[in-house]
Amino acid sequence: MIELQHLTKRYDDTLAVDDLSFNVEPGHVTGFLGPNGAGKSTTLRLILGLDAPTSGQALINGRRYASLSKPMFEVGALLDAGAVHGGRSAYNHLLCLATTNGIGATRVADVLEQVGLRDVARKRVAGFSLGMKQRLGIAAALLGDPGVLLFDEPVNGLDPDGVRWIRDLMRSLAAEGRTVLLSSHLMSEMALTAERIVVLGRGRLVAHSTVAELTARYPSLEDAYMALTASSVQFGAAR
């Protein structure tokens, strides 16, 4: 369970996140949508305590992230698949993270197997494609078998097989009773994966609804998204 209470983040004169309040419930995949610059990634960083909110707070299972002593057992996060030291092997990268929370080498081998990177575990990450790095980032998030999972655009760069694998993984993680927050720009994919949708525009909450409600009101999730964010696109091409 993730709770955002009047979460606000101001950078100099721009409000990146503007009085955001919503809950992400366990048991289903919640899609996190919004145009570029809407504040999705900032919100995720605020939840993880990487950025400090200007006001308001984000709670995970009722607690602030920074107060968790072994956070990997409660929260798994993939923010940026490219944010890995390329000189380390996939195995060592995961073991470095796992060790901080007392997670052992056996679990590292397990998650590498689970995400399909077993055969390249000893290879340097620098040689990985974006899709392989996404798999590595997902493996890192799964290390502590946490009840809350945050994924920032994990589908980018994956092959069709990988896209389907992520969809099934997200749905099965949610079906096990976990809280799954998934950001993506791929509307068709989101329509297949998520049950609930949170839409941001210019740092504000534009919609918080179920996919079923949105697709009942609009021809498709994509149409719903276009209509909801029409006034908050900041970086749109001329048409």
Add this chain to the structure above:
Amino acid sequence: MRAALLAEWLKLRSVTSTWRAMGAAALMAVLGVVWTIYVSGLADERGTLQAAAPEQGFLPLLQMSLTVLGVLAITSEYATGMIRASLTVVPRRGTLLLAKAVVVGLATLTAGHVILLVTYSASRLIADNHRLGFNETSLTDDVPMLLAAGISVTALALVGLGLGVATRSTAGAITSVVALLFILPGVVGYLPAPWNTRAASLLLPNLVPQLVGDRLSSRLGDGLLPPWAALLALLAYPATALGAGFILLKRRDV
């Protein structure tokens, strides 16, 4: 804390840059051997001479190489974005920095002293019965100097770590250390006496001779600090850099 230490130790071991920095540092022993062979050859022609001791002459190479190791321990994380993952799994920022400082400190203290001792022993063995100046004192007389040099290496590596956290930039941190180690002593040398000696006494590279009661240089003469004060000053450098790094790390968004 134990888990964070183990993880930082694994991080340090699992990148090639660490081993390259160690390799560059170990070049000191090779250069020391070459230097000793060269001056031994000169001594064959001239009888006796006063040559610089290789463990002192090549000390800046050791200091700089292991400082780069200290800098990269944190700036490689900022450069790659790995710092976000690191602070997600260890949300207490002080714990992360302390673990890094302990690991960098122990690794450089060990490597620095081993390389110094190898350089020292190899040069004395090769010098044999030649009278080169630097090999005419006993090991017991030279131990304080070796320890002081080793401590200065670790102090600089931790200054590098602290500046790396503060600047979040490899180039920025290394440039700052180069200024501290090579540029400032040159600038201070141009100050009118007695201010040149006074200011030079406080500079990091000059704390090593003061720690064992040696003079700074023939031009600057004796330093102002007694050994205990020189040791305090040598520890104050990393303490200040790490303190500044900690405050910034604690306050800033990642």
